[in-house]
Amino acid sequence: METVRSLHILVIEDDADTRANLRDILELDDHRVEVATSAAEAMARDNWASISAIILDRRLPDTTADELLPRLRRVAPDAAVIIVTGYLDLQGAVSALRHGATDYILKPIDPDDLRTRLGRIAKIQGTGDKLKRQAEIIRSLLENATDAIIVVDVQGRVLLSNPAVERLIGPLRVGAPPEEWGALGKAYRPDAASTDSRREPPLARALRREPVTDEEVFVRRLEPHSGRWMSVNASPICVDGVIKGAVIIYRDITERKRAEEELRRERDLAEGLIDAAPAVVVLLSPEGRIVRYNHFAEDLSGYRAEEVLGQDFFETLLPRRDRVRIREVFRKTLDEVETNGTANAIVTKSGREREIRWSNRVLKNAEGKIVGVLALGQDFTDLKEAQERALHAERLAAIGEMVAGLAHESRNALQRSQACLEMLALHVQDRPKAIGLIDRLQQAQDHLHHLYEDVRGYAAPIRLERRLCKLAEIWREAWADLKPQWAGRAVTLVESGEDPDQRCAVDPFRLGQVFHNILENALSACVDPVKIEVGCTRIEVDGVPLLRVAVRDNGPGVGPEHRERIFEPFYTTKTKGTGLGMAIARRIIEAHGGQIAAGQAAGQGAEIVITLPQGEP
Template sequence: MATDSETRLKSIVQTAVDGIITIDERGSIDTFNAAAERLFGYRANEVIGKNVSMLMPSPYRDQDDEFLAQYLATGDKKIIGIGREAVGRRKDGSTFPMHLSVGEMRLGDKRFFTGILHNISDRKQAEERALQEERLAAIGQMIGVVTQESRNVLQRMVANLEMAAMEIEDRPEALEYISRTQAAQDDLHHLYEELRSYAARITLERELCRVDHLVGQVLNDISASHKSRQIRLRPNNNGCDTRCEVDPFRMNQVFRNMVENSLAACADPLSIELLLSDTEFKGRAAVDLCYRDNGTGLNEEQRRRMFEPFFTTKTKGTGLGMAISKRIVEAHGGQMAVGGKVTPGGAEFLITLPRQSA
């Protein structure tokens, strides 16, 4: 019969926020608390008695077997009593970064090892974002200087080309060459602006906005400049309150990039379906926005590389639009991903936006 202290200890282990696992000298799992079940997706009865290596991908599983064997043979504490970063493997095969602390205990003549595990995915993502922002800030400073100097050069070129055009008004072939050069200058200026926008630190001026209305505004603006195109929007709010605290200018950039991509990929009439629903994201109330067009869809490479800087399938374009869009959504505390499957059923994008700023 369990004593009060044993019952108290078991209750503490089971209610702990971090995963707690004990193994014996052979590496077999002896106990597996509720937090460990949530971390790895296994029930305790699925893992108890099995080797702990099942919870780690290679090469970590092989290393831990070696560390344990070496410690038992020599007493060399490479992992015992030391906190370190490792990688866990869930039941579904996915992996996650974790902080692992291992301690040793004896019960009679038996020796056990206790591992305390903490999922550090959020911390790793935050560190990566901070590092990326530092890199982009440095690049942005450099590009800012290059852009300013290039703008001055381009302005001189524009002025000289306009003067040259006036001198040869009666020579249409020469005027055509000047027109092509001016178009190339416009493309170069656009490239510099895209680079500057991508590398610049994103600052937000938030307002309470209906995100479906923002999409509608973007479509109205684009329709006005593409009068020859047929564009239809089919919104479905599902009774969802679509208001979020966002920067309307920045979110318009996101929606404009998606619509312009659809215009390039879809024949008339372009039909855009917009589905909105309530959700939770990282413990906060949020809105899910699903954007679908009626184009040819995305192949596997396009799905994999959609948000990769400089990746584009267009004959003209920098390949930065969707990379910038993803950064903007993440700056709002949300996430952006490619949805759907590899089918000819059109492109689909999923955006999740917290209702309020953190």
């Protein structure tokens, strides 16, 4: 048998036997029982709030059930009333039910029938108690909710609204039709007084079974300048699959929108500063991949942002020699060790290197976790080159001063030596062996004189007198000056390229020295038959138009160990010479703003490549 929850029952019965019988039955079922013999005795109590059920005799000495029921309903509105009658009186039962009775039962009372009726009352009251508790919870939630909540029926009339509605949207009465309250929640454009006609009201969509979720709208109140941003949620209320109404919730997100707008402005400002910064700005993930790459970095490196985003910074931009060292610097930065001032080269898309000095800062999220490294780099390539040129100039000036002093001090000695050699030659004209020794002394003295002149020429400042010239004419003239060296040999000079007569703003005398030196070295290095090829082409590096001149020969070539050193002062692979020729050539080309290097000749032979800006004089 189903267990019936215990009830607090008041029995109002004037018959003692019936009263005792009812008490026994009820107490046997663990109900709490109170009794009264008359209406007056019953109404004299003050604990009506605890009474769950009342068993009322149809006829009492001092009144009838029809007269007492309205009074009982007032003092115990939640108590169920069962009328007990001794005879079948259908009309009386209907009258009692009309006056507020819950049920009726006939005498003599059947205990099982009574238990059934009380069990039904207990179940109903238990459900009612749950509903009351739920209603209290809902009421408390509505009253304390910061969101505006509106419940409407299927016609859009207001059934319920909470206090937040008036604060956020405006005053709203129960029963208000949609045309009255709907204007309060209309979506407006934030910068205009007109409604946003592109948006259909959330209520209309909810009543079509189209839930509205977190839709952001700008809602204006009736007062001027009182609009607020709202997040709207709306959904239908369905009973057995039939739409009975809808619930609409407005959440004030004005502060959030203001914070988002402020954050957007700050982000736009930061983005603008990053893009406008005259420095390399790179944002790296903790794994060293490129996340952000500003315009200056694009212009400096030649890589567009979309080409490097997501790529490994070290493998993409650093020369191989620096990768291990800079990865270690990056690791220390992630460990929040000071690494500002670190310098390294980056390799541009064209293959050139730029020297960058970095300032690094770790970036953290709201939880304090490191999410990346912001690297700000200053390009000091030009400064470094200027410093190197200044240092080089100081060294050259020192060499020049030393050579000038040496030449001054040695001039008299050389002149005396020269005079003595000439006089000695006159005295030993008839002695061939002595004449041979004098010639060797003369050659040594001439070599010493040329050595002084070469060093003095290398140390002297280079002053250019530029004019627009045909490069081919310059190297042809240099080749003609070398005729004593190639005349009578199997030598061929070949010109190639798009247009051999390319024009360039150069100093023809100085550039002639360069070509003379290169061609002379080629003639010295090659054995017959000699083939020397000179080619001139137009190229572009980082958007700058240049002329590229390549001189190739079919000699033994330049080994990897000599490629850079051949341009060092006093370095030579020949048995004769000072080793200053290519060093002077580099100074002349760099004075023109160009570059000279040993190229990678295809097959046998050496290649010297000159790159010159194709500018105006």
